[in-house]
Amino acid sequence: MAASAAHSRYRIEGMDCAGCATKIDTAVRRMPGVEDVNVSVTAGTMTVKHTPQSDLDAIERKVIGLGYTVAQLKGKAQPRAMAAPDVAEKNEHDHEGHEHAGHDHASHEHAGADHDDDEEVAGLHGHDHTPTSGPWWNSAKGRLTIASGVALVAAFAVHYIWPATGNWAFIAAMLVGLVPIARRAAMATLAGIPFTIEMLMTIAAAGAVIIGAGEEAATVVFLFLVGELLEGVAAGKARSSIQALTTLVPKTAFIEEDGQTREVPAESLEVGAMILVRPGDRIPADGEIAGGESAIDESPVSGESVPVRKGAGDKVFAGTINGDAVLRIKVTAAAADNTIARVVKLVEEAQESKAPTERFIDRFSRWYTPGVVVVAALVAVVPPVLFGGAWNEWIYKGLALLLIGCPCALVISVPAAIAASLSAGAKRGLLMKGGVVLEGLGKITAVALDKTGTLTLGKPQVTDVISFGRPEAEVLRLAAALETGSSHPLALAILAKAAADKVKVPAASKAQALGGKGVKATVEGAEIFLASPQAANEAVKLSADQSAEIAALNDQGKTVSIVLVGNEIAGAIAMRDEPRPDALAGLKALTDCGIKTVMLTGDNKRTAAAIGQQLGIEVRAELLPEDKQRIVGELKGEGLVVAKVGDGINDAPALAAADIGIAMGGGTDVALETADAAVLHGRVGDVGAMIRLSQATMANIKQNITMALGLKAVFLVTTIAGITGLWPAILADTGATVLVTANAMRLLRWKGGV
Structure with missing residues (x-):
């Protein structure tokens, strides 16, 4: 990305189908100084990458001229980080040794939130493309559809009462709806986009009038407007699915x-x-x-x-x-x-990035529509010229093919599903940065997971309180007295355990820390020493049984502290960074799907092996950042598609090397912005859920493409065979678009299954 490039982001109202997005993209992309354009029909947004000297007013006028309302969103759109930041930024957090040390995620400043819904919209022209929020009948599009319907009913009445003037009544009814459509077609053509549904509709309706099918022309225009209205309502629901999150904040x-x-x-x-x-x-x-x-x-x-x-x-x-x-x-x-604002912004931006399948469909549609126009022209001309067919009959069939040829349903099949999926995931704390990531997740065959803060909670917990002469409650009580006021992770673990067990902690005096050995203090008149096993053994010789028990705890990856009362060994406390409650089930869900799992950690082999055995996962321990990157590369070399799961600030090389980098976090800026995807709520099972959501989305996309092409194929054959005509043809287009959008919206109700 050139350093001189600027980014401007806009809210576009009235953009209800993929054809709308294509028109805007093509028109704006051709303007001076514009380097790149990303348009999301489902988010209702456009991001323009341009030179600082670009005429932003001209860009807005161009969009308004196409029949939409536009407002620049506050602030500049920031380029999205699609992978982990540079290694130099992230290597400061080392996982060697005590891997559970806290990471400060809050210091990362987030800039440029730009999703204000109440921006003042300039240049409202009252044209057909207006917001579809609120009751549909209050929108200009709804009013135009109602007017067209009333005019059509009136035309039928006139035709019934005065048959001789019926055809003129139908032409008048047709013009009520066709004039705004034709105006949009003309503006799009002037912008260099001749093959739009509006242009095809205009040609088909005008052609129908010329061959004396005015009744059908008026009916088709009305059905087209109804279809557009339904598309607008569906798109509005899709758009509001993630924006509804903003209403949660009082x-x-x-x-x-x-x-x-x-x-x-x-x-x-x-x-x-x-x-x-x-x-x-x-x-x-x-x-x-x-x-x-x-x-x-x-x-x-x-x-x-x-x-x-x-x-x-x-x-x-x-x-x-x-x-x-x-x-x-x-x-x-x-x-x-705040978290909700960042989630909304992230999802809206993600909806602007296109998945590989979507890019393929876009390329296909560029050839598909002109191809259909050519076929329609051949159908209209060849049979009469070469085989003596009736001109009116074959022109009629050619006009019907024009309407069948609109690629709206096909083009919206992918972005509608992806938008619904991104929204459904965001509501469950699963954030994915665009269609590329969402599509890629479904292809994952191996997952490499960090240990601390990912598979484990990231902070030690008391696992065992052992009596070596005094009751366990007494051992915990004395240890807590010495640790009161300390912020050391091990001290916090002891204090948390005491609080959980409702232990009444006595006061300590004359406390002193002994570097590398432990802490001493006077409690209830006795000298208490909370010591490492080695320091305890130097002060009071541990018995063989006590040493064996401590060694067994160490072999389980636990840190052991000994409580001494004077010269008496009172007991021991063992602590370990324990696995997350759902880690075992989350890993099992991955392996049940045939996905290979491996733990990559900088912690010592003994601790890592103990956790790995508990979770049933392959362990690679005592790794430097470059080692983790190398192992990810080795997995990819085996033909595996690899996801790397970490805490969003560590393991930068491995996150960057993986096919998909997934950050575990609690809604921090780092978790939201560094990796390709983020699991906000730190559940290991959510990694598998993210993969299942991707698989469900790809299945939905295949269904959509099948419906879009299948309906067109059926009506193509029936039209040439003379079974169906103009109004079924328009249903093949708008009906398929509505069906595809409705099918995609099912993903909004996704609960975790495939």
């Missing part, structure tokens, strides 16, 4: 300032503001809990039905619901940059 929030609480617009909240969220209210911004503890219902943004208990220090997301207690929350992201 409009107002209660902010605390100078000891006072007042209600303010949620969009005015700034980073660092302190807000109050009452029980039952939706959380108005991404933030961190500063006070209180409550069950948070995250189902609106994650699909997870079980509320998550969260307290001080935990992150919460905009749009989720506070359960049973008042929370004080420190805002960590502005309204334009």
Whole structure:
């Protein structure tokens, strides 16, 4: 990408079919200074890559001239990172040794959210292409369809009462709907796009009048408008499926300032503001809990039905619901940059990138439509000229073929399915950056997964409390006393265990840390030493049984700390970074689908092997970043299509080397922007779900293409055979488009199956 290139993003209203997107793309691409154009009919957006000197007003006028309304979205469209960032940016996080050290994802600043729905639209001309949001009868397209229908009914009435004037009445009824269609056809032709459905419709209707089929011409125009209206309604539903997420965020929030609480617009909240969220209210911004503890219902943004208990220090997301207690929350992201806003922006941008299948269909349609026009002309001319056929009969058949030849249903078959799939995935925390990624996921045959933070929770947990002379509860109580106030991961594990077991922790005094050995303090008058096994053995000789038990725990990949009371060995506490609750089931789902799985980790072999044995996965341990990249390359060399799953900031070389890089994260900027795809909610099973969604999408696309081409083939044969005429031909086009769109929309209800 040239450094001088600029990106501008627009909201396009009235763009209801693939033909619309093609017209806009072709017209804008030909303008001076425009380097690239991405148009999404399902998102209703256009992103233009252009030189800084480009005339943006001229671009807008060109789109308006084609019959659409256009508004530039706030901010500049940012180029999307489609793979992991450069190695130099990411190697700072090393997985060697203690791989569960925390990563700060919050410091990455996100810029340029640009999906405001309330932009002022300039140049509303009241033409046929208008927004299809709201009741269909309130749109200009709906009103035109109603007017055409009324005119057609009136024409039939006139024909019944005064048969001699009936043909003129049908021509008048036809013109009610055809004039706006012909105007759009002319504008598209002037923009260098002659083969549009509007042009084919205009020629077919005019030709029908010339050969005396005015009644059919008026009927066909009305059916065409009905079909367009249905396409607009379907496209509107597809477009609103992801935008509906934005309605989850409340409009107002209660902010605390100078000891006072007042209600303010949620969009005015700034980073660092302190807000109050009452029980039952939706959380108005991404933030961190500063006070209180409550069950948070995250189902609106994650699909997870079980509320998550969260307290001080935990992150919460905009749009989720506070359960049973008042929370004080420190805002960590502005309204334009909260998780839901970023998800919407990401999905809209993803819908603008075309999948390989979609690009193929686009190329095919460029030849398909002119080819059909040629065939229609031959059908109209050859039989009368060479075989003495009736001119009116064969011209009529040729006109019907023109309508059959529109590729709308075929062209929309892929983007409609992909848009619905991206939206369905986003609602479940599965984010994919465009059709290329979505299509590629279905071809995955091997998945390489990081250990810490991916297969495991990323923080140690107490797995065993062992008595060597004192009760287990006493051992935990004394250890917690020494660790109170510490932020070390192992200390936090002990304190969490004590809190879970509701242990009353005594106060400690004279605490001192002994480098490499442990920590000492006085608790209830006794000197307590929480030590490493080696330091404990130096202070008080461990028995053979005690040493054997500690060695067994170490062999399981666990870190062991010994609790000494004076010169007495009281007990031991073992800790380990445990697998995620769904890791075993998630890996099994992958292997059941015939997908090879392997763990790639920088952690030591003993710890990695213990986790690998527990999860039943092949283990490659003690790896440097370049080793992980090499192994991914080896897997690809074996003919496998490889996905690399990591935490979104580590393993940059491996993520970049894989066919698909998948980030595990909790809605952070890094998780959303670095890899090809992201699993927001950190579930291993979601990797398999993402692959199943891809497979379901590709199956849907095949169904759509079959329907689109199948209907056209049937009507092609029946038209030439004289069985069907103009109005069934238009149904073959608009009907197929509506069927294909409706079939694609089934993916919005996808629940996890193929």
